[in-house]
Amino acid sequence: xxxxxxxxxxxxxxxxxxxxxxALTVASRSVVGIxxxxxxxxxxxxxxxxxxxxxWERSPRTLKDxxxxxxxxxxxxxxxxxxxxxxxxxxxxxxxxxxxxxxINLTPKGAALREQATAVPGQIRERLQLSREEVxxxxxxxxxxIATTQRTP
Amino acid sequence: xxxxxxxxxxxxxxxxxxxxxxALTVASRSVVGIxxxxxxxxxxxxxxxxxxxxxWERSPRTLKDxxxxxxxxxxxxxxxxxxxxxxxxxxxxxxxxxxxxxxINLTPKGAALREQATAVPGQIRERLQLSREEVxxxxxxxxxxIATTQRTP
DNA sequence: CGCTAATTATTAGTGCACTAACTAATCCGC
DNA sequence: GCGGATTAGTTAGTGCACTAATAATTAGCG
Numbered sequence: 175x176x177x178x179x180x181x182x183x184x185x186x187x188x189x190x191x192x193x194x195x196x197a198l199t200v201a202s203r204s205v206v207g208i209x210x211x212x213x214x215x216x217x218x219x220x221x222x223x224x225x226x227x228x229x230w231e232r233s234p235r236t237l238k239d240x241x242x243x244x245x246x247x248x249x250x251x252x253x254x255x256x257x258x259x260x261x262x263x264x265x266x267x268x269x270x271x272x273x274x275x276x277x278i279n280l281t282p283k284g285a286a287l288r289e290q291a292t293a294v295p296g297q298i299r300e301r302l303q304l305s306r307e308e309v310x311x312x313x314x315x316x317x318x319x320i321a322t323t324q325r326t327p
Numbered sequence: 328x329x330x331x332x333x334x335x336x337x338x339x340x341x342x343x344x345x346x347x348x349x350a351l352t353v354a355s356r357s358v359v360g361i362x363x364x365x366x367x368x369x370x371x372x373x374x375x376x377x378x379x380x381x382x383w384e385r386s387p388r389t390l391k392d393x394x395x396x397x398x399x400x401x402x403x404x405x406x407x408x409x410x411x412x413x414x415x416x417x418x419x420x421x422x423x424x425x426x427x428x429x430x431i432n433l434t435p436k437g438a439a440l441r442e443q444a445t446a447v448p449g450q451i452r453e454r455l456q457l458s459r460e461e462v463x464x465x466x467x468x469x470x471x472x473i474a475t476t477q478r479t480p
Numbered sequence: 481c482g483c484t485a486a487t488t489a490t491t492a493g494t495g496c497a498c499t500a501a502c503t504a505a506t507c508c509g510c
Numbered sequence: 511g512c513g514g515a516t517t518a519g520t521t522a523g524t525g526c527a528c529t530a531a532t533a534a535t536t537a538g539c540g
Contacts, residue, residue, distance in 0.1 A: 187448035188441075192380045194462050195358060195373070195451070197469035200398050202355035203497080204476035205348055210498090220348070221526060227345045238488060245353050250527050252490060257525080274488040274535045288341075295340040298348070302475050309347050315468055316350035322455050323357035356527080363528090374496060391518060403497050405520060410495080427505045427518045 205302075212297050216290055222258060223291075225251070229264065230288045234279035236269065245320075263287060358455075365450050369443055375411060376444075378404070382417065383441045387432035389422065398473075416440060 206220045213223050228243050229235065237255065241248045255278060258264045263284035269275040299309065359373045366376050381396050382388065390408065394401045408431060411417045416437035422428040452462065 188380060188383065188445060190459070190462065190466075191448040191451075192377065192384070193466045194469075195362060196377055196380075196397075197466050197473065198355050198358055199373070199377075201469040201472045201476075202351050204398070204473050205351055207498090208476055209348060219525070220352070224345065224349055224352075227341060227349075230341065231345070236488085241488095244349075245357070246526095247528060248489060249491080249529080254526075272488090272536075276489065292341060295344040298344075302472070304475070306343070309343065312468060312472065313343075313346045313350050315465060316347075316354040319354045319455075319465065320350065320357050322457070323354075323361055360528090372495070389518080394518095399496095400498060401519060402499080402521080407496075425506080425518090429519065 208298060208301055209294075212294055216287060216294075217261060218287075221254060223294075225254065225258065226263065226284070226287065226291070229278065229280055229284070230291070234277045236275045236277060238275065240278065258284075361451060361454055362447075365447055369440060369447075370414060371440075374407060376447075378407065378411065379416065379437070379440065379444070382431065382433055382437070383444070387430045389428045389430060391428065393431065411437075 209220050209223070213220060216223070218226065224244055225240060228240050235243075237248055237251055240246075241251055244251075255264065255266060255276075259266050262281055265279045265281060267277055267279075269277045299306070304312075362373050362376070366373060369376070371379065377397055378393060381393055388396075390401055390404055393399075394404055397404075408417065408419060412419050415434055418432045418434060420430055420432075422430045452459070457465075
């Protein structure tokens with residue numbers, strides 16, 4: 175690795191570098207920022223919204239189950255779920271027959287919130303001016319990237 | 328909006344929904360997770376790494392300048408920069424002739440760290456098994472998304 | 481059966497990331 | 511050159527997100 179090559183390819187890499195990981199994190203923050211005003215009307219943060227989506231799809235579920243679905247550490251979800259409980263959107267109780275597991279269930283209020291949530295995707299697509307097809311394409315790219323990171327280290 | 332249509336398109340949207348914003352945030356977290364062990368050897372977190380990249384490209388720069396480049400709130404960078412100062416990688420001092428602005432400069436130690444950082448992009452690409460072309464493609468997609476979010480609300 | 485190992489959740493601690501409120505300095509129009 | 515408006519940074523407060531350590535329960539093997 176000579177100082178000559180360092181001034182070309184590797185320097186470019188450091189610039190390019192500032193692009194993929196940088197662009198990805200900025201895109202993520204920016205898109206979450208788009209959701210923010212929309213989700214505020216539902217009284218949810220973006221991470222909370224993702225958990226509610228998981229529960230609207232199926233409930234009750236254990237904390238572990240949600241953690242696996244969202245690729246989150248249980249330690250991240252533990253306080254988040256307590257806040258959703260405080261908001262009376264979910265209940266937290268031990269699973270009968272397995273005192274280790276925590277069963278998360280929707281309250282009537284939490285289940286009812288789904289009605290309002292159905293309007294969210296459309297609002298976001300409109301704001302981002304993306305068609306369902308474009309959304310699907312971006313989605314595929316992200317899924318591929320996630321799959322790569324999950325492969326054996 | 329009949330209950331019939333609700334059970335089809337909008338329900339699908341809530342599922343699909345769980346995909347783009349979800350996939351994007353998971354991809355971001357996953358990729359940052361790939362950087363983690365690599366950057367630990369440099370004693371940097373990922374956000375700190377991005378700031379250092381900005382400074383290796385050009386320095387000194389003001390906090391405001393870095394904030395604009397990284398699309399971060401000044402309030403986010405303020406404590407982060409103090410930690411970089413504690414690590415003796417940068418200096419923080421007021422700009423001569425403009426007591427409002429804060430000039431961020433590299434210490435010799437901070438400038439020297441760049442040598443080690445040149446190895447990072449290659450390691451990440453190898454780990455993700457992405458070619459420069461694939462990286463460029465993903466990058467373009469993210470840039471497009473960011474541009475959309477930055478447009479007039 | 482009894483004991484070890486694995487599973488599940490929680491807590492503590494660090495570091496981002498954002499908003500809102502605040503301080504201080506500078507700009508600029510009169 | 512004065513005084514309000516703007517700009518640049520900091521602080522406080524909330525909520526993620528992670529690791530490491532802990533606690534409690536269950537599984538399963540000898």
